[in-house]
Amino acid sequence: MGYPRDFQLNYATLFSVSPLVIDWGSYSQIEAEMRLFQGAAPGKYAYYHLLSGLDLPLANQDEIHAFFSAHPGKEFITYSSQASGAQF
Secondary structure (H helix, E strand, O other), rough: OOOOOOOOOOOOOOOOOOOOOOOOOHHHHHHHHHHHHHHHHHHOOOOOOOOOOOHHHHHHHHHHHHHHHHHOOOOOOEEEEOOOOOOO
């Protein structure tokens, strides 16, 4: 992959998956997510966070980790109504 030579991870593991051309709103988005899940699955993580360009973490990493540690086994999802766009 084309990472800079000085690219270094301090606390994470980098998983690389085969490249895929992604078209907005197409199945290729789902295919990319599935490839990422398959690449990360051997790590046996408790949670996988899917963030899009619309998502902005409003807490630091310590707060986020503490939140998920306090809620083990819980699932957090958001869905929207196509008719109104309101989120529930």
